[in-house]
Amino acid sequence: MLLCAPALSAQPEASGENWLHYGGTEKSWRYSSLSQINTANVKRLAPAWMLQTGDPDGGLQVTPIVENGVMYLSTSRNRVYAIDAKNGAELWQYRYEVPKDFTLIYGPWNRGVAIAGGRVFMGTIDNHVVALDQKTGRELWRVQIEDSRQCGCNITAAPLVVKGLVVTGVTGGDSAHRGYVTALDQKTGRVAWKFWTIPGPGEPGHETWAGDSWKFGGGSSWMTGSYDAELGLIYWSIGNPAADFHGASRAGKNLYTDSVVALEADTGKLRWYHQQIPHDVWDFDTAYENVLLDADVKGTRRKLLVNVNKGGIAFVVDRTNGKFINAWHVVKNLNWVKGVSETGELVGRNEPEVGKTKVLCPSIGGGRSWNQAAYSPRTSLFYTTGIEWCQEVTAQEEKPSEGQTYFGGTFKLVAPPDKDPHGHLGAYDPVTGKRQWTYRSKYPLLASQLATAGDVVFTGDVEGNFFALDARTGARLWNFQTGSGHRGSPIAYSVAGRMYVAAPTGLGSALAGLMSQLWPETEKFRGGSTLVVFALPEEGK
């Protein structure tokens, strides 16, 4: 249940005093209705407090959660801190026992906790879900979803809390593994339902996998879903099929990989799906956030879902039935497909080949990474990043071995044909994709966006700058060097009438390492794990 602050009741899609969900609210707008900090005064923003987590490996990739003046923050190795959100004082901490004899390619990062019913929930580095007492941090229950030593999978995303359930995805999409979404009872930890992302024998969609390929076909669910309470539907994005670059052994559409699935919250039953990339051979997951917004389409108000995939294409569908509305792209350098037809089909596929090296754009790192977009109802603009980079990719046949990597190829980053690799943040019409403005960055932008009612968009770059842009023009209004790059998700909240903006800092992750292939100097960029919280200076102090 949402504990509604007064500011929330007017607009359930916006965060107010509290930041209760990973995406701000269940609709994943990453938009705050707070306006104390605005375009006129943002240049006076100054640090209010900081928290050094002491756990820098993998950087700080979290979205903090705030409720009634208390912040809940998880770090790479599943430490959880409860902090007084006005001054940074620690209220309690919890340290998950990470197995010592343990290696895994997905991690060690963690992207956040969820709170509901007096409990704090977190997925773990070794594929457990834990529930903590929200007041004390005491562990209440813990469930192993699947043995990570066997599946080669784990949980790095924040859970979604919905109707007495805690819903979690799983990594493992680049390994020989069959993915799922799991819902547990918040009170007891008992599994309420499980949705297999690859249908088993006898289930519809099973025929889209040749032979035994369904057993090892990936289909991870590695980010956090969204929820429409009115429709009772959970929207989860399903990642790429495995082997990533080599599809010969998995002939067929490979449902429900590279799809958005709409699941009935009570049962986990599939209501509809929309597959963006049938038979993906590029590792272009439909893995990222589902932004639920309403907008006019040809003069009619529609309930929409916007999802930008790793291939750099934004798909807009009707969230009541999954019907395709439009597709638009967030990068200039995109040659894996010629385009998307008016009915949503990919046209002109350009696939990797065995034993032959091809230049494909964008790179496996994505036309955009998982760091999330924001949507402002004030500007009706959708703020998302894009990365201009390409790769030389060579497919190869690999034999699946359960829980082991299963990529089906190798790649090497290269500059795009115009020799201008870079990152950018754009403001788009969420339906048509018409771009209003672009903010250019030397390197990929790997932090989420935060939009506010003060018409400011906040984000950070990998060089350590945390900055504010004018939501209407893209002009940079303010900048603060935080000392390490940004790979997490900033949030806004307020305590006792004072608005704060919290920025997780500390570079890490797969992409932070990958970047060095194209920008060798980034190998020496400093890591870290510090939350920096900003506010306007108080009068008379």
Place this chain on the structure above:
Amino acid sequence: MRRWNWLVAALPLAAQTPLAGQVAAGQLEEGARIFQQGCAVGYCHGAGGAASRGPRLRGRTFARDYLIRTVANGLPGTAMPPFKGRLKEAEIAAVADYVMSLRDISESAAAQAVVASASGTIHTAPADPGRELFFDAVRGTRCGTCHALDGLGAAIGPDVLKPDKSRTPKTVRLKTGESFPGVVLGTEGGSTVVYDLTGDPPVRRSLLATEIAAISAGSVWKHDTGRGRYSAAEMRQIEAFLTKARGR
């Protein structure tokens, strides 16, 4: 078995390094092939050791012993997995030699080396069908959900190789009136830790003394016979595997 197109580009490259005199040409080819299949892939070390999620290996100097040890044992606490068991000793040495040969490699040469390498598979041990069923992931809940064996699975129920009574379920009654069959693990940080067997998979719960009404011997819980999860023939295969494992 497919016939490899051997890594022709690696030969002149290897000749540029001081190692060339010490390492047989076939060793580098073998190392390059294994590297391409198991180390260069996806987000790991990148083609030619160019760096990705894993650190750059190209243009760096490592001790051979260190490389062999790391490939064999992995680096616990990181993303680097152990390859012991998946690769033979000689194959691990070949990978180490290949990585050492990347020390003086230029970027273009490394990329070329990867292009020239052929498809293949890394060695995996043949599995016992009973063992596969014991851990069969596509069933969701399987034997390994509650029984640990060979470092896999959860140690909730008894050790299947040396069963004893310490993991016999008891009845846990809470002051809220809730009652469930549970395996009691002991106390930890002031809490009693219990596996609640009504969950599938079982839920590890930490209960304060003030929450517990009573824990008593005996419970309504019965071991799953495997019906619905495994066929009779599959159960026989699992039993045969366990009999063999107990005799080890």
